[in-house]
Amino acid sequence: ELNLECVTVIGLDEFEDEKLLSVKPERSVGEYCWTCTPSVIKHAIETYDLGACTYLDADLYFFSDPTCLVDEIRSNSVLITEHRYTPMYD
Numbered sequence: 001e002l003n004l005e006c007v008t009v010i011g012l013d014e015f016e017d018e019k020l021l022s023v024k025p026e027r028s029v030g031e032y033c034w035t036c037t038p039s040v041i042k043h044a045i046e047t048y049d050l051g052a053c054t055y056l057d058a059d060l061y062f063f064s065d066p067t068c069l070v071d072e073i074r075s076n077s078v079l080i081t082e083h084r085y086t087p088m089y090d
Helices: 018-026 029-047 067-073
Strands: none
Touching: 018 029
């Protein structure tokens, strides 16, 4: 409905497989969302022939240019950054 020209919406039905569906009933909506992350990334890379794919949590905020992260990954296939939230959220 928003008609976002630069957005591709990927529905669950496009990448959910038997393995994902088998754990879906035992997870909350949030937990299942996190469980789907690697599958949707793999789907996007394979379906859209992407050379790379970056997943960002919706609550992320960059205080400076994130190019340093791209530079840090170099020829590695994965870069994972730590959560830096206040311990009260543990």
